[in-house]
Amino acid sequence: MTWFELPLAQLDESFFRDRSDSDCIADNGAFCVQWVVDNFGDRYVTPLLEHLVLVAVSVVLGFLIAFGMSLLSHRRRWLVPPFIGVTGVLYTIPSLAFFFLLLPITGRGTDTAIIALTAYNLQIIYRNIVAGLANVPAEAKDAGRGMGMTDRQLLWRVELPLSVPEIVAGLRIATVSTVAIATLAVFAGGGGLGEQLVGSNLTFKTNVLVVAVLAIGMAIVFDLLLLAAQRRLTRWQRRDAPARRRGLIFRRGEVWSPG
Amino acid sequence: MIDLPLAFLGPFGDAFELIFNGVESPLARGEVGGLSEVGEFTLTHIELSAAALSTALLLAVPLAVWLGHRGQGVGFAVPAGNAGRALPELVLIAIMVAFIGTGFLNVGIALMILAIPPILTNTYVGISQVDRTAVEAARGMGMSEAAIALRVELPLAAPTIMAGVRTSAVNVIATATIAPLGSVETLGTFILSPNVYGDTTGPLAGAILVALLAVIVELGLAAVQWAVTPKGLKLQRAAA
Numbered sequence: 286m287t288w289f290e291l292p293l294a295q296l297d298e299s300f301f302r303d304r305s306d307s308d309c310i311a312d313n314g315a316f317c318v319q320w321v322v323d324n325f326g327d328r329y330v331t332p333l334l335e336h337l338v339l340v341a342v343s344v345v346l347g348f349l350i351a352f353g354m355s356l357l358s359h360r361r362r363w364l365v366p367p368f369i370g371v372t373g374v375l376y377t378i379p380s381l382a383f384f385f386l387l388l389p390i391t392g393r394g395t396d397t398a399i400i401a402l403t404a405y406n407l408q409i410i411y412r413n414i415v416a417g418l419a420n421v422p423a424e425a426k427d428a429g430r431g432m433g434m435t436d437r438q439l440l441w442r443v444e445l446p447l448s449v450p451e452i453v454a455g456l457r458i459a460t461v462s463t464v465a466i467a468t469l470a471v472f473a474g475g476g477g478l479g480e481q482l483v484g485s486n487l488t489f490k491t492n493v494l495v496v497a498v499l500a501i502g503m504a505i506v507f508d509l510l511l512l513a514a515q516r517r518l519t520r521w522q523r524r525d526a527p528a529r530r531r532g533l534i535f536r537r538g539e540v541w542s543p544g
Numbered sequence: 545m546i547d548l549p550l551a552f553l554g555p556f557g558d559a560f561e562l563i564f565n566g567v568e569s570p571l572a573r574g575e576v577g578g579l580s581e582v583g584e585f586t587l588t589h590i591e592l593s594a595a596a597l598s599t600a601l602l603l604a605v606p607l608a609v610w611l612g613h614r615g616q617g618v619g620f621a622v623p624a625g626n627a628g629r630a631l632p633e634l635v636l637i638a639i640m641v642a643f644i645g646t647g648f649l650n651v652g653i654a655l656m657i658l659a660i661p662p663i664l665t666n667t668y669v670g671i672s673q674v675d676r677t678a679v680e681a682a683r684g685m686g687m688s689e690a691a692i693a694l695r696v697e698l699p700l701a702a703p704t705i706m707a708g709v710r711t712s713a714v715n716v717i718a719t720a721t722i723a724p725l726g727s728v729e730t731l732g733t734f735i736l737s738p739n740v741y742g743d744t745t746g747p748l749a750g751a752i753l754v755a756l757l758a759v760i761v762e763l764g765l766a767a768v769q770w771a772v773t774p775k776g777l778k779l780q781r782a783a784a
Contacts, residue, residue, distance in 0.1 A: 378755045379718030385751035389555040465632040493642040504630035
């Protein structure tokens with residue numbers, strides 16, 4: 286028995302065993318409500334929680350590493366291009382390929398999935414922090430210096446707070462993308478919602494829809510939570526709201542950038 | 545045949561052996577792998593990705609140029625892009641397989657859906673952000689609206705559009721790896737058929753090939769982006 290099986294022709298008999306709504310399942314109906322009610326707890330709660338952990342851990346790790354890198358490169362501008370280059374390669378390597386490249390080194394499991402997802406995140410978060418810091422108005426920095434701030438005070442009290450919108454925008458993109466990509470973690474043996482999509486589960490319509498709703502729902506919830514956090518952290522920033530509504534200003538995160 | 549002492553590379557050596565020379569299948573159904581099979585899968589991988597990407601371009605670019613030129617649809621183009629990020633690749637393929645079916649066309653459509661949001665959003669944003677004075681100058685010279693859109697806005701938006709195309713291309717190539725789930729034999733076949741290629745060597749070989757392909761395409765498109773960026777924009781950036 287291998288961890289992954291390709292034949293997709295018929296439904297797994299486990300779908301029928303001790304399950305209700307068997308007519309609907311036999312027909313592979315579009316959405317067998319009763320089956321979902323009866324099986325949600327058994328089949329989906331654990332993968333959902335695993336998925337949450339994968340996303341939370343890899344985004345937090347990605348943020349910590351990217352934040353460290355931005356602090357390093359902030360006063361050493363020459364570090365920015367190599368950092369962008371290295372994180373860009375990590376971002377470009379498809380996650381699925383990354384899992385298997387890591388396999389001989391870290392083995393199969395959650396760690397491998399988290400390493401790959403974290404590596405994928407770095408570029409998105411790092412770019413946004415750097416852009417945020419670069420967009421801080423020179424007047425604000427001058428004012429800080431005029432008040433006698435040291436470089437360190439200037440960074441923590443002026444530059445970083447003013448970069449919060451772009452930093453959170455980066456975190457939002459990273460989180461939403463990671464929720465999506467973490468469905469592939471199953472191929473690394475890392476569990477998550479993808480676990481419900483391998484083998485014959487892939488042809489069971491009800492199952493596919495439940496996983497889709499859970500994964501997309503999780504992405505939306507994370508996005509809204511981070512948006513709320515961003516609003517709370519940036520109450521001072523309201524003046525560009527009308528122009529934004531008219532479509533005159535786009536935040537960096539809204540444009541897609543490659544590695 | 546390449547005869548190299550690859551054993552010292554461990555699993556990676558086995559993977560290269562599979563790629564270059566072929567190996568005995570774990571199920572003993574004869575030789576598998578080798579450059580001809582790699583070539584075949586690579587070709588399908590590229591065909592599938594290219595078909596999806598070019599269809600996405602044909603659909604998304606004209607629509608976004610039109611919307612961006614008219615300054616309409618910000619409530620559509622940007623949220624469409626953000627929604628695209630939340631769509632899991634595996635789920636998209638699964639929906640296609642479960643509800644519509646397998647095969648080149650169906651998987652290609654799934655990949656096309658995946659490719660549209662970055663291209664749509666970036667083209668829209670790129671066109672909208674073109675310097676208004678350049679557009680006014682073109683209008684003052686008597687250019688028609690279509691000529692403004694195609695000969696002024698489109699070139700000036702090229703770098704942003706290409707950034708979206710690169711993102712889509714890499715996404716599509718990455719996702720084409722799971723196309724074997726929809727019965728299309730791309731490079732992902734090495735990864736997803738452990739019964740044929742082994743559950744370490746095959747996946748590793750597939751991963752190396754897919755990663756290489758993604759990096760090559762990314763670099764190639766970066767070069768294209770450089771080539772299509774108008775000289776004036778390059779000068780402007782160098783000065784900034």
